[in-house]
Amino acid sequence: MAGKLRIAAFASHGGSNLQALIDGCASGQIAGEMVLVICNNRKAYALERARKHQIETLVISDTEFDSETALAQELLSQLAARSVGLICLAGYMKKMPNDVIRAYRNRILNIHPALLPKFGGKGMYGIHVHEAVLAAGEKETGVTIHLVDEVYDSGKIVAQRRVPVNPGDTPESLQQRVLEIEHQLYPETVARIASGELRLE
Numbered sequence: 001m002a003g004k005l006r007i008a009a010f011a012s013h014g015g016s017n018l019q020a021l022i023d024g025c026a027s028g029q030i031a032g033e034m035v036l037v038i039c040n041n042r043k044a045y046a047l048e049r050a051r052k053h054q055i056e057t058l059v060i061s062d063t064e065f066d067s068e069t070a071l072a073q074e075l076l077s078q079l080a081a082r083s084v085g086l087i088c089l090a091g092y093m094k095k096m097p098n099d100v101i102r103a104y105r106n107r108i109l110n111i112h113p114a115l116l117p118k119f120g121g122k123g124m125y126g127i128h129v130h131e132a133v134l135a136a137g138e139k140e141t142g143v144t145i146h147l148v149d150e151v152y153d154s155g156k157i158v159a160q161r162r163v164p165v166n167p168g169d170t171p172e173s174l175q176q177r178v179l180e181i182e183h184q185l186y187p188e189t190v191a192r193i194a195s196g197e198l199r200l201e
Contacts, residue, residue, distance in 0.1 A: 005033070007033065007035065007084070008034075008035060008038060008082065009021060009036075009038070009046075009088045009089070010037075010038045010039070010087065010089050010092035011039055011046035011090045012039060012040055012041050012092050013045065013046065013091050014091065015090055017088075017091060017186050018046050018050070019049050020182070020184075020186055020187050021190060022053050022055065023187070026053065029187055029191050030187055031191070032086070032191075034053070035056065036058065036079070036082050037055055038058050038059075038060055038078070040060065040061045041059070046090070047059070060074060060078070062094060068098070072100050073099070079104075085107065086108075086109065086194075087100075087104055087107060087148075089108065089109065090111070092110075093125065095152070098150055101149060108148035109145055109158065109190070110153075111143065111182055112143070112145075112146065113126075114143075115144060115160060117154075119132050119136075119141075120144075121152050130172075130174045130175045133165065133174065134165070138165055139164070139165055140165055144157055145157075145160070145186060145189045147200060158200065161184075163181055
């Protein structure tokens with residue numbers, strides 16, 4: 001792959017997975033550069049994380065547009081202007097517009113705090129996932145990185161790592177252990193993509 005992979009991240013809140021990717025690029029683990037962070041929430045701490053590393057930020061909220069098409073056009077023009085090659089969703093709480101998915105087919109990654117296809121779909125995010133895992137009496141959970149398509153959490157699985165459910169786990173304790181694995185697996189996976197070892201097509 002010629003030159004560094006140019007990465008854009010989308011986040012809505014704290015952006016701890018964003019931080020893992022920024023650190024991966026900064027350390028050379030990922031042969032890539034985080035060139036843009038887009039948030040739909042101007043209070044997101046993810047914006048602060050990006051600014052600390054002199055990464056360009058944009059706040060683009062669907063509430064500012066009268067249609068999904070208009071939102072998609074704005075996102076696509078911003079991504080194209082920076083020659084973005086890979087989009088990483090890092091706690092992005094909005095559905096990606098279909099026009100963006102089509103334009104970046106097989107180039108949008110999401111990270112999910114369970115072993116998809118279990119515990120995926122609408123409403124399955126954050127602590128809700130871990131509550132559902134415990135309620136179902138699962139012996140293990142994990143982390144899934146998958147391609148984004150038009151249906152929530154249904155795109156091709158790119159990487160998974162298992163995490164045991166311990167006796168006495170609470171949703172919060174389980175979330176913390178899963179998050180540690182997220183912070184390892186996401187940069188490792190993006191590094192494999194950037195190096196050409198892992199092909200998404």
